[in-house]
Amino acid sequence: MPNILCCYKWVIDEAYIRTGPAQALDMSVVDYKISDYDKNAIEEAMLLQEKFGGSVAAITIGRPDDTKGLKDALSRGPQKAYFVNDPSFENLEPAQTAAILADAITGRIEYDLILCGEGSSDLYAQQVGPRLAEKLGIPCISYAVSINIEGSRIKVERKTEEGLEVAAAPLPVLVTVAPDINTPRIPGLRDTLAASKKPVEEIGLTDLPGPYEARVQTVGIKAASLTRNGQKFSADKAGVKALVEALQKDGAL
Amino acid sequence: MAGVWILAEYIEQSKELLNVGRELAGQVGVELAAWTWSADWADECLAHGADEVFLLPPLSADQGLDAYIPIIAEKARTIMPEVILVSSTLRGKELAARLAGRLDAGMASECQGLRWDGEKNSLLAERLLYGGAGVQTVSCLGRPQIATVPPRTYEVASRSEAKGGRLTEISGQPSSPVVILEHKSREHQTQDITRAKAVVCVGRGMENQQDLEKARELAGLIGGEVGCTRPIAEEMHWMPEDTCIGLSGKIIKPDLYIGLGVSGQIQHLIGTRDARIVCAVNTDENAPIFAGADYGIVGDINEILPMILEEIGAVKK
C-alpha cells in the first residue's frame, strides 16, 4: 500500500499577464492557480490510491499567504498537505526548490512514490522533479503517460522522441507526469468543503537546515511581444474572398 | 582541458550544439568536447569541430540514457567544465537536470539564446517564462553551468578541416536502478514542420477526426503541412506529437499559419511568433488567437473551412 506524495506549485496564472510600458510584464491584475500539470500529478495519485490503497499527501513550497492553493489541492483528493512556507520562498529557482523539498521530506514524510508535474506553468524548467530525485537518492522516471505499481516496484510508460519506453524501478521512486496521463477531476462543492477539514502541516525555514542559495540568477525579464494588428473579415463568402485576396496581396499563398 | 561540453541523443543535435559550443568555447578560451556512445558519431563530432570526444561504453539492452549519469558526473567533478550544453529531447532534459542536481550546479532550461558574458565570466541564457508571456535572461552561478537547448535552435556546425581532435574512451560501468523493459515506437511525422513554408494548425475546435482531411486538403493547396495544438496530439491522439506547435512542441516559422479552432493560449502562440502571416478561424471573438493574428474570421470552421478551400482552390487553379 503505497504512500504517495505529490508536489504542486502555486503559480501566477499567465493568462492575466499583460505587457506594460517598455516591454515590462504587467502583473497588476494577476490571479493564481495550481500549476496545470501538477493537477495531473495529484489526479494520478488519487487514481493509484483507488487501485492500490495507501495514502496521498500533497506538498508545496511557497509564501505564507499562498494558502488558497492548499484548499484547491486538498479538494482534489489528497488526505493531507505539507505547507513549506516562508516569506523568502518567492521566485525560487529549481535548484533551491528541489533542495528545500528534499530537506522538508527527509526524516519527516514517509513515501514510496513522489509525483511531480513534467514542468511548472510559470518556469517550465522541468528540473525540480529530477533534481529532487537526485537529492533524495532515489530513481527517477520522467514524462510518464501511465503508471502501474507491481508489489515493491513501479512500471511506467514514459515518452521518448521515438515513442514510449516501458521502464521499471524499485520503490521508492520519483515520477514526473505528462499531461496525457489523465484528465484531472473538477472538484465539486462537497470536495471543497471536505478540503477545509483536512490537516495541513506547516514547515518553516527554521525547521529546515538551509541555507538555500540560488544557482541561477535572473538578470532580466521582458514581455514577449505576440500581438499583431488583427484585421477581421466577415464570416461569409465575401469575407473569405477578402481574406484570400489579402493573403494573395501579402504573397502568402 | 575541455571547457565546453556538449551532449545530445542524436547526431544531428550534437552538430547543432557543436556550432554554438564552438562559439562559446572561443569566447571563453577553452576546448570543446562532445559526449557520445557511438564510434561513428564520435568521428562525426570530430569532423564538426570537437577538440575532444568522450566515447562512452555501450548500454545494455535494458539500460536507458540515465545509466550514463554517474559516469558523466564523475568526469565533471574531476574536470569541472565551464559549460555543459545538452540537447533538450525528453531523455536529454531529464539527464541534464539530474546531472545538475548531482553536481549542485545551476541550469537554464530550454534556452533560445546563449551568450558569454566576458565581464562576469558567466553564461547568459535566454528562455521563456510564464508560458511564453515573458522572456527571462539568466546567468548561472558557480561551475559547471548547464543549459539545455531545444533541437533546431542552432544550425548544424559545418564540417571542418580535420585538425586532429582527440578521441578519449571513457571506462566505467553504466548503471541505473531503472530498467527499460520495452520500447514502443509511435507514429511519426515524416515532414519536419519547423521547415514548412505554410502550416494549417488544427485545434480542439475541430469536432470530428474526419475533418482532418479538410485540413490536409488546405495544406496541400497552399503547399504546406498540418500541425496541431497539444491537446490534439496528446489528449485526442489525432496527430503525431512532433506536429504539436508551441512551448512544449515546435517553434515554427512559416510564411503562412492558418489556425482552425485554435484558442491561442500563450503556450501555443509562442510557437507561431515567427510566422510571417498568422490567420485564424474561431467561433469565439474573444479567443486570444485573434490578438496574435494578422487576419481573423469569427466563425464556425464547419462553414468557413469549405469556403476557404473553394476560394483558395479557385485562385490556385
Ligand SMILES: Cc1cc2nc3c(=O)[nH]c(=O)nc-3n(C[C@H](O)[C@H](O)[C@H](O)COP(=O)(O)OP(=O)(O)OC[C@H]3O[C@@H](n4cnc5c(N)ncnc54)[C@H](O)[C@@H]3O)c2cc1C
Ligand atoms: C506548461 C504548458 C505547456 C504547454 N505547451 C503547449 C504547446 O506547446 N502547444 C499547445 O498547443 N499547447 C500547449 N499548452 C496548452 C495550452 O495552454 C492550451 O491548453 C492549448 O493550446 C489549447 O489547445 P486548443 O486551442 O486546441 O483547445 P481549446 O483551448 O479548447 O480551444 C478550442 C477553440 O476552438 C474554438 N472552437 C470550438 N468550436 C469551434 C468551431 N466549430 N469552429 C471554430 N472554432 C471553434 C473555441 O472557441 C476555442 O477557442 C501548454 C500548457 C502548459 C501549461
Ligand SMILES: Nc1ncnc2c1ncn2[C@@H]1O[C@H](COP(=O)(O)O)[C@@H](O)[C@H]1O
Ligand atoms: N514551489 C514548489 N512546491 C512544490 N512543488 C514544486 C514547486 N516548484 C516546482 N514543483 C514541482 O516540480 C515540478 C517541475 O517544476 P519546474 O522544474 O519548475 O518546471 C512541478 O510540476 C511541481 O510538481
